[in-house]
Amino acid sequence: MDKNFFEQIAEKTLKRRTFLKWSGAVTAPLLVGSAVTSKSLVPKVLAKSEKNDVEEVVIPTCSTLNCGGKCLIKAHVKDGQIVRISTDNDERDENADNEQFPQIRACLRGRGYRKHVYSPHRIKKPLKRVGKRGEGKFEEISWEEAIKIIAKENNRIKEKYGPASRFSLYATGQTGTVGSGDTVIQRLLSCDGGFLGRYSNYSSGQHGAATPYTFGTSSAGNSCRPLLDSKLIILHGMNPAETIIGHFNMYLRMAKAKGAKIYTIDPRKTDTNVAFADDWFPVKPTTDNALVAAMAYVMFTENLHDQDFLDKFCVGHDEEHMPEGVPAGESYRSYVMGETDGVPKTPEWAAKITGLPANRIIKLAREVATTKPMAWVQGNGINRHMNGEQMSRGGSMIAALTGNIGISGGWAGPNFPSGKLIKHQDFPIPENPLGISIPVFKYTDAIVRGTEMGAEDGVKGLEEGQKLPSNIKMIFNMAGNCLVNQHSDINETTKILEDESLCEFIVTSDIYMTPSVKYSDIILPTCTFFEQNDFVPPWSFGQHIFLSQKVVEPLYGSKTEYEWMTMLAKELGIEQEFTEGRTQDDWVKWMIEESKTKDPDFPSYEEMQKNGVYKYKDNHIVNFKEQIEDFENNPFETPSGKIELFSKQLWDMDKKETIPAIPKHVAVAEGPESSVTNKYPLQVFGWHVKRRCHSTWETSEWMEEVQTQELWINPIDAKKRKINEGDKIKVFNERGTTIIPAKVTSRVMPGVICMPQGGWHTPNDKGVDERGVINVLTGLDASPFHCNPQHTNLAQVEKA
Ligand SMILES: Nc1nc2c(c(=O)[nH]1)N[C@H]1C(S)=C(S)[C@@H](COP(=O)(O)OP(=O)(O)OC[C@H]3O[C@@H](n4cnc5c(=O)[nH]c(N)nc54)[C@H](O)[C@@H]3O)O[C@H]1N2
Ligand SMILES: Nc1nc2c(c(=O)[nH]1)N[C@H]1C(S)=C(S)[C@@H](COP(=O)(O)OP(=O)(O)OC[C@H]3O[C@@H](n4cnc5c(=O)[nH]c(N)nc54)[C@H](O)[C@@H]3O)O[C@H]1N2
Ligand code: SF4
Numbered sequence: 001m002d003k004n005f006f007e008q009i010a011e012k013t014l015k016r017r018t019f020l021k022w023s024g025a026v027t028a029p030l031l032v033g034s035a036v037t038s039k040s041l042v043p044k045v046l047a048k049s050e051k052n053d054v055e056e057v058v059i060p061t062c063s064t065l066n067c068g069g070k071c072l073i074k075a076h077v078k079d080g081q082i083v084r085i086s087t088d089n090d091e092r093d094e095n096a097d098n099e100q101f102p103q104i105r106a107c108l109r110g111r112g113y114r115k116h117v118y119s120p121h122r123i124k125k126p127l128k129r130v131g132k133r134g135e136g137k138f139e140e141i142s143w144e145e146a147i148k149i150i151a152k153e154n155n156r157i158k159e160k161y162g163p164a165s166r167f168s169l170y171a172t173g174q175t176g177t178v179g180s181g182d183t184v185i186q187r188l189l190s191c192d193g194g195f196l197g198r199y200s201n202y203s204s205g206q207h208g209a210a211t212p213y214t215f216g217t218s219s220a221g222n223s224c225r226p227l228l229d230s231k232l233i234i235l236h237g238m239n240p241a242e243t244i245i246g247h248f249n250m251y252l253r254m255a256k257a258k259g260a261k262i263y264t265i266d267p268r269k270t271d272t273n274v275a276f277a278d279d280w281f282p283v284k285p286t287t288d289n290a291l292v293a294a295m296a297y298v299m300f301t302e303n304l305h306d307q308d309f310l311d312k313f314c315v316g317h318d319e320e321h322m323p324e325g326v327p328a329g330e331s332y333r334s335y336v337m338g339e340t341d342g343v344p345k346t347p348e349w350a351a352k353i354t355g356l357p358a359n360r361i362i363k364l365a366r367e368v369a370t371t372k373p374m375a376w377v378q379g380n381g382i383n384r385h386m387n388g389e390q391m392s393r394g395g396s397m398i399a400a401l402t403g404n405i406g407i408s409g410g411w412a413g414p415n416f417p418s419g420k421l422i423k424h425q426d427f428p429i430p431e432n433p434l435g436i437s438i439p440v441f442k443y444t445d446a447i448v449r450g451t452e453m454g455a456e457d458g459v460k461g462l463e464e465g466q467k468l469p470s471n472i473k474m475i476f477n478m479a480g481n482c483l484v485n486q487h488s489d490i491n492e493t494t495k496i497l498e499d500e501s502l503c504e505f506i507v508t509s510d511i512y513m514t515p516s517v518k519y520s521d522i523i524l525p526t527c528t529f530f531e532q533n534d535f536v537p538p539w540s541f542g543q544h545i546f547l548s549q550k551v552v553e554p555l556y557g558s559k560t561e562y563e564w565m566t567m568l569a570k571e572l573g574i575e576q577e578f579t580e581g582r583t584q585d586d587w588v589k590w591m592i593e594e595s596k597t598k599d600p601d602f603p604s605y606e607e608m609q610k611n612g613v614y615k616y617k618d619n620h621i622v623n624f625k626e627q628i629e630d631f632e633n634n635p636f637e638t639p640s641g642k643i644e645l646f647s648k649q650l651w652d653m654d655k656k657e658t659i660p661a662i663p664k665h666v667a668v669a670e671g672p673e674s675s676v677t678n679k680y681p682l683q684v685f686g687w688h689v690k691r692r693c694h695s696t697w698e699t700s701e702w703m704e705e706v707q708t709q710e711l712w713i714n715p716i717d718a719k720k721r722k723i724n725e726g727d728k729i730k731v732f733n734e735r736g737t738t739i740i741p742a743k744v745t746s747r748v749m750p751g752v753i754c755m756p757q758g759g760w761h762t763p764n765d766k767g768v769d770e771r772g773v774i775n776v777l778t779g780l781d782a783s784p785f786h787c788n789p790q791h792t793n794l795a796q797v798e799k800a
């Protein structure tokens with residue numbers, strides 16, 4: 001590679017000798033067991049920054065963490081070390097903070113990135129397991145040794161069980177392109193005869209699976225900018241003030257300044273509610289479709305719905321607009337009016353189920369129906385449920401009833417318009433020659449009973465009646481904590497992983513010794529985004545793309561995933577197919593050059609080095625605008641060509657109890673109407689919090705100051721159990737127990753408790769978690785379309 005921007009800077013400022021001196025000093029301690037402790041590192045780095053005799057250079061880069069942000073990070077580098085982080089402050093006219101180009105500012109975690117890259121908890125050497133799996137005993141080995149072991153195990157397992165016994169686990173610690181181990185390992189395994197693939201994700205699985213039944217496509221939302229035309233914005237199970245959903249927050253702020261009203265529908269009074277909203281409509285988890293049905297009842301009985309819109313663009317809203325071959329009484333209107341089951345879905349009916357008083361439901365229904373444009377925006381919080389597919393379709397029902405689809409300021413349904421904003425070249429992954437994939441959430445099932453799994457388990461790519469050729473025998477876990485911590489039912493999952501006769505070999509590359517890392521056989525210390533070049537597209541609503549630039553040399557001799565996988569490819573005899581003769585930096589350049597052929601305005605590599613980012617001009621995307629403005633020439637991509645409020649495909653599946661053809665309220669086994677409440681009366685879930693991205697930042701003491709692990713419990717539920725603020729309490733169900741301090745607050749509704757998701761599993765000698773980790777309480781059963789229902793749980797609490 002030519003001398004790049006970084007290298008030029010490095011020449012000018014990097015005092016390599018001093019860098020090597022301290023990085024050498026901290027590689028010395030031997031890691032055996034758990035986290036590395038080299039407490040001297042952070043103070044040393046900070047002390048260096050106080051020296052003023054070296055020039056400070058600012059290098060733009062971008063985080064590759066999976067927070068939805070992808071923000072512009074400016075690393076201030078002195079003497080080869082990052083001494084400060086600043087962010088987007090571009091004030092040139094076209095890039096100033098405006099409707100066209102809001103600045104891409106770092107969040108609180110982003111300002112604390114030095115604790116990420118210079119964390120004393122970083123893994124420093126390749127490690128080999130020496131004790132039982134999960135025991136946490138390891139010894140240091142060299143990179144060469146590690147690669148040899150992985151190659152040998154890979155060949156043995158491939159030979160013995162076939163290539164489909166090898167699996168790349170869902171992992172989001174690095175979500176760039178060539179810098180993402182999860183992406184690059186799939187390229188390597190494709191070149192090596194194929195692997196067991198995966199589809200879906202832990203984030204929006206139910207949304208992704210259900211939305212095509214309504215609209216024919218898996219995304220139905222708009223880009224952020226059209227929100228500026230909304231008069232009323234409903235955030236339904238969405239908390240962008242904490243989840244920093246890209247620019248969403250910035251546009252929310254601008255919409256509010258323009259006079260939009262903002263409401264949240266959420267069991268919790270969220271930070272978003274506190275920061276932006278005019279009102280809070282608390283509903284019990286999993287009951288949102290009862291609210292939707294009662295709102296429809298108000299609209300139908302008061303004639304507030306948009307009948308013309310429904311008649312022209314939809315099927316299934318009333319008996320006059322039903323598909324062929326369906327008996328009478330199955331339309332949404334018939335359901336709402338109780339014409340078939342004798343139960344009218346009145347506000348009083350819904351109040352009992354949701355916990356939201358009837359008069360509030362009536363007020364919301366009237367306001368939503370009479371304020372236009374109205375954006376009913378669905379977050380992922382409503383989809384990560386056992387009836388998440390249903391709830392996902394329910395939100396679109398309100399958009400259809402009120403005719404808020406295909407117009408600027410309205411909003412049709414879940415998921416942002418992926419692919420419509422970004423025209424760029426991705427890192428190429430050759431097609432998996434095996435063509436088989438499992439839903440991500442069923443990875444533990446595929447370890448235990450893979451050869452019994454077929455289409456009914458959501459396996460794709462098999463012939464009719466066929467099952468998977470092998471159980472999972474080898475796992476590549478590249479920057480992920482879903483092996484243990486972020487998956488469900490940690491106690492059961494770790495039991496499965498501890499049995500070394502089931503999954504025989506687990507390779508993890510990571511930067512920290514997480515609970516998942518401890519269940520690995522070989523551990524490889526990799527780099528943060530500060531230590532490598534990568535080309536980084538945003539999440540689907542993002543309006544920008546980055547060159548994530550290398551800012552410092554890889555610490556402790558760690559290697560990027562592409563680097564060590566190139567060593568592995570060589571060992572496996574597939575180096576040329578894998579690399580095509582390119583280094584990581586060559587791929588980055590290639591992707592940028594290729595992107596230019598797709599978008600002539602795309603900056604050159606050199607321009608990207610200077611600014612770090614390319615912000616797209618065309619960012620006003622309204623999904624289904626073409627359909628609504630010219631329906632005859634642009635039908636929806638559904639079988640009927642219309643919005644399918646009643647889905648004949650779902651009807652034909654004949655799973656009326658779990659996924660009926662219309663978005664009815666479906667009570668779940670662990671919901672407020674369940675008999676399990678006799679034993680476990682409280683609904684419990686974990687929300688995504690500002691101090692962490694999932695489990696990342698767990699070890700940052702700065703973030704511990706921002707937010708501690710505590711359980712939100714309503715004063716009514718606390719009083720019944722004599723629980724006071726700060727008391728240590730036990731939260732438990734059949735699957736596990738966790739201990740956590742209580743925060744007694746009316747910011748969570750009665751009957752519901754919740755805790756920040758992503759704490760690190762910390763079992764004591766009795767196996768009881770002491771860090772308030774939600775996933776000891778969650779289960780391994782999947783939702784109807786095989787997705788993770790991690791927000792649907794019941795539990796009990798008592799003083800510890
Ligand atoms: N109960 C419950 N469980 C959930 C969820 C929930 O809401 N409730 N949410 C689910 C969702 S939506 C998701 S997306 C998953 C996310 O689950 P994961 O994909 O596991 O995400 P993280 O927990 O952030 O783990 C990322 C891993 O990458 C590592 N890492 C961080 N930074 C870097 C880096 O710079 N370089 C490298 N090489 N590694 C790095 C971290 O140490 C960590 O091991 O969790 C799911 N689990
Ligand atoms: N700071 C931070 N930002 C993140 C992440 C992170 O871990 N930390 N993770 C990123 C990722 S990968 C993802 S997928 C997204 C996740 O984004 P979301 O899935 O939207 O986040 P959650 O916190 O799970 O849920 C959002 C809200 O839904 C509410 N909720 C839960 N159940 C229900 C229900 O049944 N009905 C209703 N009405 N509301 C409900 C919760 O109380 C919460 O306030 O965030 C991204 N951004
Ligand atoms: S953690 Fe996410 S939101 Fe925060 S600065 Fe980094 S990329 Fe942006």
Ligand SMILES: [Mo]
Pocket residue numbers: 202203204
């Ligand atoms: Mo996610």
